[in-house]
Amino acid sequence: MQCPSCQHTDSRVLESRAADAGRSVRRRRECLNCDFRFTTYERVETVPITVVKRNGSRETFNRSKLLHGLLRACQKTGLEPAHLESVVDDIEIALQQRNLREVSSNEIGELVLQQLREMSEVAYVRFASVYRQFQSVSDFVATLEGLNNRNPTSTANNTRLAAVV
Ligand SMILES: [Zn+2]
Structure with missing residues (x-):
């Protein structure tokens, strides 16, 4: 790595640590010629x-746009921004691991829903109402029933969930 100060090409690494939630490595370097200190980042090419x-x-695909939409949809659901960021991380990794370079917005929505379902029922239903763009009340009821099939004790939550959405 070329020194920004004297263009010498050799430097030593003073410190390496994970950055950007583990997706990159930050290295603090010192030029072997002039002792100038600078920082480099190494990340997986996507x-x-x-x-x-x-x-x-x-x-x-724009991860910050997805994160922004999630933050908006999950306001007051008790989910921390850090949780939503990890949802976006997982989705980005899943997309990168596929062979296809194209994905429909519906598929992304379903990936988000899979994750939210494990985290918060309120966030799940609220996000579903946005991403699936419920065509009718019966679509909405079907989503609630999908939740209840998984968790039979949550029937009483329906009223609460309906009030939120
Ligand atoms: Zn230098």
């Missing part, structure tokens, strides 16, 4: 993923 939206338009 291939851009194209998201095909419902109307057929395409855009590059």
Whole structure:
């Protein structure tokens, strides 16, 4: 790594540590020629993923946009921003591991729902109402019943959930 001060190409690493939630490594370096100290980041190269939206338009997958949508949908559900960030991390990893470079916005929505379901029923239903764009009351009821099948004791939660959405 070239020294930014004198362009010498040898440096020694003073410190290495994980950054960006483990997705990159931050290294503090010192130039062997002039002792100038600088920082470098090393990260796994990722291939851009194209998201095909419902109307057929395409855009590059944008993790901060997804995180922003999640934060908005999960306000007052008790989920910490750090939890939602880990949801986005997992989805990004899942997308990178597929062979396809295109994904529909519906598929991303379903991936989010799979994760939210384990974290918070309120967040799950609220996010489902946005991403599946409920066509009717029966769609909404079907989602609640999906939750109840998994957790038969939560029937009493229906009223609470309906009030939130
Ligand atoms: Zn130097």
